[in-house]
Amino acid sequence: MLKSATAIAANLLERPLKIGKVIEERYEIITCLGRGSYGISYHVFDRIKQTPVVLKSLRVHKRILKSGKKAFEEEQKLLQSINHPYFPIYYEKGNMGRIPFYTMEYVSGKTFEQLIFQEGRKYSEKETFQIGLELLQIMKWLHQHGIIHRDIRIPNVMIENEKLRLIDFGLACTYNDGVTQQLDRDHIKRMASPISDFYALGHFLLFLLYSTYEDNENSPKKSWEEELALSGHARLMIRKLLAIDEPYRSCSDIEHDIVNLLSQ
Missing domain, CATH: 1.10.510.10 (Transferase(Phosphotransferase) domain 1)
Structure with missing residues (x-):
């Protein structure tokens, strides 16, 4: 019940990052791709690699739970472990203040x-x-x-x-x-x-x-x-x-x- 209430509150209060915002002086937000149960995904431009990538950040109602943080880490480990054209390539992880994120290949289809x-x-x-x-x-x-x-x-x-x-x-x-x-x-x-x-x-x-x-x-x-x-x-x-x-x-x-x- 508490988890459901927290998720509902997050949906109402959590706002995607603004277009044009630059994260870690590197990733410029192009658009928000969508919100899932665990993360918010953005289409961003990587100023260092000079290429578009996807940045996925952990949602607020998952950041307050150890299980949510652990699941986000496990997701990254799993994505790192698979190397096949069927799936997006994992790049690297970082933090926006207290908000963890990672980046991966942008699939243009x-x-x-x-x-x-x-x-x-x-x-x-x-x-x-x-x-x-x-x-x-x-x-x-x-x-x-x-x-x-x-x-x-x-x-x-x-x-x-x-x-x-x-x-x-x-x-x-x-x-x-x-x-x-x-x-x-x-x-x-x-x-x-x-x-x-x-x-x-x-x-x-x-x-x-x-x-x-x-x-x-x-x-x-x-x-x-x-x-x-x-x-x-x-x-x-x-x-x-x-x-x-x-x-x-x-x-x-x-x-x-x-x-x-x-x-x-």
Whole structure:
């Protein structure tokens, strides 16, 4: 209860830094990219490197908690540990007075949230699962390195130069592949298990599939299975990803089913 009240107060009182402000005589604020549960991200210009980068600072309601500070440090360690074009490159950390921050590569592409809701992009079933297959390769790489992202959503998946990039590791965690976790459907999104990312992939695919759906305000509310005209194969895959049916246990099983769907 106290944590929720603190977060609400932070949202009301915490203001992003002003455009043009220079941090540590180096990073000039270009714009605020957004606020997450842990941090506020800015598009800034690095005067030393002479290049745009992203600066992420820890939010006030997380700075007052040891757990919040520790999680911010763990996020940086994790991002430093992964070196792959799928993900933004970690640069360095610093402090604005008492506010810790770190900088990383600026990904210049667009998120699927922007593509769908700002540009009106529409994705067919086949296009959706082709994108899902590419995203699955990113997930597979993470899982093979003992990492669960736990926040695979349309604002965190980007297209840059026709390639997918995955950003925002604020909720990511490590996991032991040798430890079998009991499925907890009430907290599936935050499980330290690949099933958490599979669940998120299911919702990601639904957002893309809904891009072609024409809503009728006068029609009664229906489930996604009733509203979307999906093939039987696609519907069964989504049900397994969302753990409605017995869930997938590996990226390889999902990949096998997507390849079969695309070949039909």
